[in-house]
Amino acid sequence: MTKATIDDIDISGKRVLLRVDFNVPLRHGRVGDDRRISEALPTVNALRERGARTIIVTHIGRPGGRVDASLSVQPIADRLGELLGVDVPVARDVVGPSAQALVDALADGDVAMLENVRFEAGEERNDPALAQRLASFADVVVNDAFGTAHRAHASTEGVAHLLPAVAGYLMARELEVLGGVLGDPRRPLVAVLGGAKISTKLGVLTNLLNRVDSLHVGGAMACTFFRAKGAATGRSLVEEDKVQMARDILDVPGATAQLRLPFDVVVAAEATDGAGTEVVSWDAIPDDLMVVDVGPQTVAAIAADFRDAGTVIWNGPLGIYEVDAFARGTRAVAKALGESDAFSVVGGGDLGAAVDDSGVADSIDFISTGGGATLEFLEGCTLPGVAALRDRETVAK
Template sequence: MRQIRDIRFAKDLRGKKVLLRLDLNRPTEILTILGKIGRISKSCEDIRFLLKQGASVIIISHWGDPQGFDKRLSMESICKRMSRVLRRKIKFVPDTVGEGARAAVGGMKPGEVIMLENLRFNPGEKTNDKEFASRLASLADIYVNSAFGVSHRKHASLNAITKFIPSYAGILLQKEVNNLAYVMHQPNRPFTLVLGGSKISTKIGMVKHLIDDVDHLLIGGALANTILAAKGVKIGKSLCDTGEFKEAKKIIQLAGDKLLLPVDAVVSNKRHKRGEVKDITSLLAGDAIMDIGPLTTDQFKIIIGDSQTIVWNGPLGVAEKPAFENGSLKIAHAIAAARYQAAYSIVGGGNTMPIIKKSKMEDHFSWVSTGGGAMLAFLAGEPMPGIEPLIE
């Protein structure tokens, strides 16, 4: 694989102003819950490194998808949270490329950190506008991208900006690329891919790209519901996307004998709101699948325990409800335990992170990715507009 320009190998950073693109696109309460596996904590390594080198740091990021200014999506609350985690004052500047931003940057001294306002308040961010990118670049001497979670987007602060300023990959981005690249290039076998969540369309690319190297494809959650329904299994009133039957059938065809779907499920109905276990072939019209069942969980755990490479993306049930988190938690523990049998494990996806945190196993995976869609895009071999300009 070609090398990415790594900020750790840049020449003297002392006295330089560094524009650091991070991905802090999470409500502050979620950032708080995730603790050390969240994007704020993981991004602090880049900031500390730059400060140690004598640079001043200008943090830029986005939050949500505003159509112009929206006070609810201001970066100010995230700035306060990051200050607490970093244990260093970060000055918030309610501007991005205007006079307010220029004045704040102009007065910076080495060792100081500021955070600019939400990039997406400017329409030029999402359109990869060169003028907006040029104005951002003019604020600093060096640009660093450590926002892996959005590096599959062709946005001004990720792509166009690299045309106007010396650009490097940050520490977090480099770690993401190195860990994910491992499973794409001769992973140790058996290789097990565990998928949950709801949308087949977001995961079909990854399945196509990795299926030749994958030995087992374990699927749960609403993703499994859609595939089961496409196979003709009656799933009651379970969440299912009938519009994705064509993609579901592609997965069935691609995976063949490698595919393992739930054989039982925890279902909710009028009599059992908190769930009862049923064989997957005996669901009634009023049943809704909420979690993988105990037999499925045991089957998945056996395969995971025998694996040498494991990638997991997406919850295996409605895990945000405590009554239906059991399957996902047990799979989290199984993947964590596999590391002690020399397995290499990567977990990721926004909805997977709270499960990892609740499992208290966050230190027991080889890598916990901060990317959701970016992780899927990278493993699908899709273009990464935020990374490609950094390749030497």
């Protein structure tokens, strides 16, 4: 990890613009899952202990550059305050008079939060004027929002060119762990990729295929590979325009030894609760049914690989996780991973929830807070929010 962190600069008494990813679910005006907030606490507490004046910036939802009271950050600030044991005031705007007054009132060790940064239309288009207004509030930028690092937005990339910008502890940990998986993993390295569409995972799949010892594919995107192998897929989701691409991947020398497709699948007439299910071979999917989960033979094969693995990286559920009956394969694989001695890295989102639901979260070595950012990192892409941070060798304390 070559990027500078808050340990590499003097932040005592400095105004710190802390970009976090607190895009958490809200239920009835309260935070429904505070994992992302909790994982940023080490950075927030370190800033407080060193006397920084912390100005938190986050987005929530997709308000499209318009104020939406249902997407206010107030519930997030309330929960953060509960976890910190202090009051976390919230500005009524992002860069307006309320935000300026809030920043001006901060004392050493205080923490405050600006309103949802995506209420500003300039955020997602990386507007230089918005970046400049945000920069005017602070002396230093700390980016702890790995989940948004793949977007060149005003609060992630734009502002980092205007002030000294370093990583928070969570960002640093994400880069260290994911970089280690790609660069120097303990072997055998086993990967599991799930999800609906091969198009969203194609870059990750091809990049990992060159690095792993085995790569299991599940979810609906496996059906595109089934079609590429000449099998019928019934009413399953298939990306017809990606079938040839899947065929090309299967034709890569050595791919058949590394790429593991499901042996069996769970099928149903509808992707709804209460639908009857049956387990069939991958090449015997009935014309009137669709694939909704991986079958028990496939779960057993993945679990067997986990037992011998040195490192496991898993991104994406293996079935239609939103329907409880179709989440069984994903949960069974999560339990197998929790029992493995391998160093385990799991993507966030639905998969993080599956790990929680399976009761094995404490047995997983690292659960990433990124979604698209994790995918793009594993694909080998440069993340704008990371690239804009200072390198450690260029920063003097």
